[in-house]
Amino acid sequence: MTKRGNELFLQVYGVAVALLVAMAAGSVLILIFGQSPANVYGVLLSKTWGNAHGIGQTLFKSTPLIFTGLSVALAFRAGLFNIGCEGQLLVGSFACALVGSALPMSTPALLAVPLAIAVAGLAGGALGAIPGALRAYTGSHEVINTIMLNFIASAAVLWAGNRFFFVEETTHTAEIVSTAELPSLGISGSALNGSFFLAFACAGLFWVLMDRSRRGFELRAVGLSPLAAENAGIDVRRSIVVAMTLSGAIAGIVGANFVLGYKHYFEEGLGRGMGFMGIAVALLGRNNPIGIIFAALLFGTLSNGGLEVNAFVPKELIEVLQAVIILAVAITSATTQRALAKGGAS
């Protein structure tokens, strides 16, 4: 086998083992609830992938996870840990909704949609740039700062919404103009919308940026060895800011899915948890865009399927299952890395 093929095999093998371990653990839990694992897994699968509506809903649930997974992965590859997706997607969605609702009715879709998406990205990017700049120029750690900014973002959005923007007696903003809406894909009444393709486009851009572009080359060098990057004349500080800004921007675009494609307004609590789930998606997807898409589909399946199997087992069981997958991936990831290192040295 070629070296590359061998690496890929080990990676996939590691993930497969992790999934099997997680399923086995889930089976034990299901048995404790007096249900048949085969039955529960069967229902989970048929309700998510067995009919058009299920597929649509599953893809809809996966869409934001592709964005947040890419967001976390981009920062990861530049050696940074962005735990701020939660806040970035919040300000992105909020800004997106505000601009979308402020546009005149007559704005053509060709202008309104890109503008609303760009604003979402800009807002998320701005929130990502802050911990990036703090890390680059003061050395204060982005993990702490992104976590803190999550709280600040959520409080600020809620305050601004209540004070100025929310529709009377509600916790949501006014509707965006109809030309800014992303069309529903019309799959059997599911919420799946145009942002699903946007997510794929993002994954494609991610790949071009990280694996083909000069900027990506620099970001990867900074991530793997900041000292060598500095010696090579790469502006390490600027690279850190750029990486965190881009990471925040991708998270901000999650707003397109909920605001432009589904609710058509910003609502308090929207997208909650998607940012943190993005960390798991990036981890499971090995920071690789194709891996991330598959990981997002898996977690999307679980989160959609969790609702469907609620009749047999508590839906918390699915959350436990997700957690077990993450743990198993983290463990196999370490062993896979060791195997790769060993394989490389021989």
Added chain:
Amino acid sequence: MSESVPSLADEVVLELAGVSRRFGTNVANDKVDLVVRKGSVHAVVGENGAGKSTLMKIAYGQIRADEGSIRIKGRQMPIAKHNPMKAIELGVGMVHQHFMLVPPLSVAENVVLGREPLKGLVLDLDKAAGELQALSEKYGLHVDPTAIVETLSVGEQQRVEIIKVLWQGCDILILDEPTAVLTPLEVDQLFDVLRGLVAEGVAVVMITHKLDEVVALADDITVMRRGKVVDTLEGQGASVESIAQAMVGRSVLLQVAKAPANPGEDVLVVKALSALGQSGLPALRDVSVTVRAGEIVGVAGVEGNGQSELQECIVGLRKPTSGTVAVNGQDWSGMHVAERYRSGLAHVPEDRHARAIVLDFSIADNLILGRHREFSKGPLIDREARAKEAEARIADVDIRPADASVHAGTMSGGNQQKIVIARELNRPANAILVCAQPTRGVDIGAIELIHKQVIAARDAGLAVLLFSAELAELQSLSDKLIVLYGGEVALRMDAEELAKEGARAKIGAAMTGASASQESA
């Protein structure tokens, strides 16, 4: 060469025999013998990378020897089972170069950490404090057990480390570069303390590369070079010159085919350069050096005497506090690293793994690292150009394996260095080459190739500034030489002086600051 173990009548408390340790392909210790007597100071000297620290960590049980035997106070320690707990139990304590103290805790708390004396279930700090006070007075350590560690000076913190080891009951004290962080006054105080300890029968083993200290203090001296003991001397009667001679070795000059230099215009002009080091203290004082096109100027010196800072100031990684760096008449002071590369800099960094390559990058990516603008098409990397470059460079300098997709981290040091040399010497605008430790950790075959490449660069008209810890390398490659000591130029030699008999001893002496005054003539 250890036939002259002095005063065999004295009690041997620590004995290492035939100790070897390999890290990968690098032999850090090669059949090393060491005999430490009770109530004596034993200095282990040698260049950085000579294997001193490894040897001490083996004695302390922190690193496991591959082979050899360790005897502590007559007791044979199985090398596979030796560890710091056992070492301390038998009385061997170690003070590391970087202190292992908890800054917000008091001296007494730090000392008892891990072996807290209890009264019932309660920590009995008073008892420990009393014992520390007694130890402090006995040995003149002047340590207040109640003081908070972070309020203490570096010298005081070191004495806390020493008292900690003594309190643990150790009477064989290993000190790793104890004076590296001390001011001259603190050094004197430390030596007083050590003399007091020795008088009480404690054995002190001290790693250092400062030879005046060795002469001042040591009863026995073991000289290491490239992992081997090359000489053992008696402290009495040893001079800085004789130790320096042993340290730099008497090996014959490497045979490098080299035509006489044909120097041109001044290219690299470093004027009155001063800079601070990592610790914030002055590391470079008023250094001036000029390199002409087509000549190699060597920079000798014991590591830590300003070489790193000089390199970093020229490359743009460190801002000088005063002075200038100019190349071909252009002042480089305000320029970024990347601009300097574009204006003619080529750079082989001294720390290959940290600075020169990205270990997780492929050969191809490492070959364009820092030159990736040259191999771009618009915003994208030009993969075809990169592949061509990799193919050409791999063939040029015979990089093995000859597979551009292999990660650099899996390659031997010599092949990694070939990547760096090939990349740097093929920069389009090359005018100067700052080349540091080009053959460190590199196998013999690659050394020859790298030397040839450096000379070829010189003959192609580059101004080469060559830093090396290998005096033989500097002597065989350099057309001129300067010696840095304490951040200053201690000696300058031209080609004629370099070729003279006794040049090596003169350089060795200047490196240790022994005879700066007598060499000024």
